[in-house]
Amino acid sequence: MTHIITSLCLRDSGCVDVCPVECIIPGKPQEQWPWFYIDPDTCIDCGACIPECPYGAIFPQDEVPAAYTAKGGEYVSKIDLTGHYEGKNHHGQPVVLDCVRQLQAGEKVDLTADTQANYEYFKNGPGYSAKD
Secondary structure, eight states: OOEEEOTTOOOOOHHHHHOTTOOEEEOSSTTTSOSEEEOTTTOOOOOTTGGGOTTOOEEEGGGOOSSEEOOSSOEEEOTTOOEEEEEEOTTSOEEEEEEEEEOOTTOEEOOTHHHHHHHHHHHHSSSOOTTO
16 A cells, blocks of 8 residues: 555645655656655555645545545646646745646545556656656
8 A cells, every 4th residue: 555645735845855765756747747746666655744744635545535625725736727826845945836726615626536646657657766
């Protein structure tokens, strides 16, 4: 089992810093792979990344919610969205995403498709691996 970073990710990078096996990488190119991804073959399922994510975007694979209830103000990031987000990551570096949508309080979002996106990144993605 692995952990999954969902589309709630806004590329903070704090999760990368705490991963003991260096299995979390930013999607590249960002326009096609807008969040961070966990290499399922390398992840040791320690969960160290979960508390580091300020967006609550990381879940154990078997707990990725099919009906995530938004608190309000969160963003989802997917390539088919056209909203704009600007912020700073864990290290104070700028993060700009042009594929987001802000969620309304009480809105329910199915995040389960993000599990497949994570696996596809490592299977069919641009050839990046966590060891690069």
